[in-house]
Amino acid sequence: xxxxxxxxxxxxxxxxxxxWPGVGSRSANRLANWLLKMPQAEIQQLIQALKDIxxxxxxxxxxxxxxxxxxxxxxxxxxHRKADLICVVEEPFDxxxxxxxxxxxxxxxxLHGTLSxxxxxxxxxxxxxxxxxxxxxxQIKEVILALDADMEGDITALYIGKLMKDHNIKVSRLAHGIxxxxxxxxxxxxxxxxxxxxxxxxxx
Amino acid sequence: xxxxxxxxxxxxxxxxxxxWPGVGSRSANRLANWLLKMPQAEIQQLIQALKDIxxxxxxxxxxxxxxxxxxxxxxxxxxHRKADLICVVEEPFDxxxxxxxxxxxxxxxxLHGTLSxxxxxxxxxxxxxxxxxxxxxxQIKEVILALDADMEGDITALYIGKLMKDHNIKVSRLAHGIxxxxxxxxxxxxxxxxxxxxxxxxxx
Numbered sequence: 001x002x003x004x005x006x007x008x009x010x011x012x013x014x015x016x017x018x019x020w021p022g023v024g025s026r027s028a029n030r031l032a033n034w035l036l037k038m039p040q041a042e043i044q045q046l047i048q049a050l051k052d053i054x055x056x057x058x059x060x061x062x063x064x065x066x067x068x069x070x071x072x073x074x075x076x077x078x079x080h081r082k083a084d085l086i087c088v089v090e091e092p093f094d095x096x097x098x099x100x101x102x103x104x105x106x107x108x109x110x111l112h113g114t115l116s117x118x119x120x121x122x123x124x125x126x127x128x129x130x131x132x133x134x135x136x137x138x139q140i141k142e143v144i145l146a147l148d149a150d151m152e153g154d155i156t157a158l159y160i161g162k163l164m165k166d167h168n169i170k171v172s173r174l175a176h177g178i179x180x181x182x183x184x185x186x187x188x189x190x191x192x193x194x195x196x197x198x199x200x201x202x203x204x
Numbered sequence: 205x206x207x208x209x210x211x212x213x214x215x216x217x218x219x220x221x222x223x224w225p226g227v228g229s230r231s232a233n234r235l236a237n238w239l240l241k242m243p244q245a246e247i248q249q250l251i252q253a254l255k256d257i258x259x260x261x262x263x264x265x266x267x268x269x270x271x272x273x274x275x276x277x278x279x280x281x282x283x284h285r286k287a288d289l290i291c292v293v294e295e296p297f298d299x300x301x302x303x304x305x306x307x308x309x310x311x312x313x314x315l316h317g318t319l320s321x322x323x324x325x326x327x328x329x330x331x332x333x334x335x336x337x338x339x340x341x342x343q344i345k346e347v348i349l350a351l352d353a354d355m356e357g358d359i360t361a362l363y364i365g366k367l368m369k370d371h372n373i374k375v376s377r378l379a380h381g382i383x384x385x386x387x388x389x390x391x392x393x394x395x396x397x398x399x400x401x402x403x404x405x406x407x408x
Contacts, residue, residue: 009256010261012253027226033295033297036257043257047255050217050254092237093237
């Protein structure tokens, strides 16, 4: 149901908000109403933040994550991280998730997407070529593919896995299985199937 | 869980987005990522829309809804609407909802809130005084209170109802009851109780 407010500025804002992911007609109306009641100063802060992301943020020439640094990003510059281990992620935001696990101390490489025949995303649309350049320099020993557990993730993993094998690089993927605290009765069969295939021996 | 991206502009935008109603840490991250990938022109449209609502929109001096008109809003100006019947709503956005029902052809009056002892909202914080001014002019015959069916709505309805009674104005409230298509088994007891109290005789 679309409600017309007959207030052009308001209808334009609602139109813009409805483009956002997960924002439908009702949410857009609610957000617009809320923004209308916001003090001028707060709206100005929001506008400034929107301007800043476009002017200040660029891609790190090392790992292609978003950064505001002049040259390499914080993680690429760090001398405390292993230079021979690369974790390949789909999006810059995935880095913060992997970092939060505290289990990875190497470098990152952001693909900015996954291969998708359905959405016509080809290898040249991603940062696969620069990844290959890094490999050719001969310092990298292992590549961990931290990709989503969906069809696009699988296709991308296979594609990169094959490229890496040609260069004798060890390639691994995140383990699929039952999530921590997961109840077997509530887990879908695909996940359970992968968890069975990738079963780990109990060492006593 | 709060993920730090170590990109100040990005963290600032996420901070702004998290102030929005219904937007948590995870949604703010997802929206920020999506906004980062938006083309410059689209961001500019959004910024313009945000600026416009603050500069173009004001309150109608007649009914206090949001409008961009120089003087009275479209509904206050219309000669096709009954001038002796007023529908009192909480928010400007409620007008579009009542209009969509197609059952009301009078004028509106927007309170911009409801009385709330809990949130310290007093009669002078709402547009109750201008409503009383309208009543005193002697043209109004009936006031319909289209307020939410919650405690604040009840308090406000009682307060305005008493004021109107002092001026011999007929006051009504929206009927509470089972929603259209509602299943009695899934309706809470308060609603069912009100539906019983307000039962309507079946006329054959």
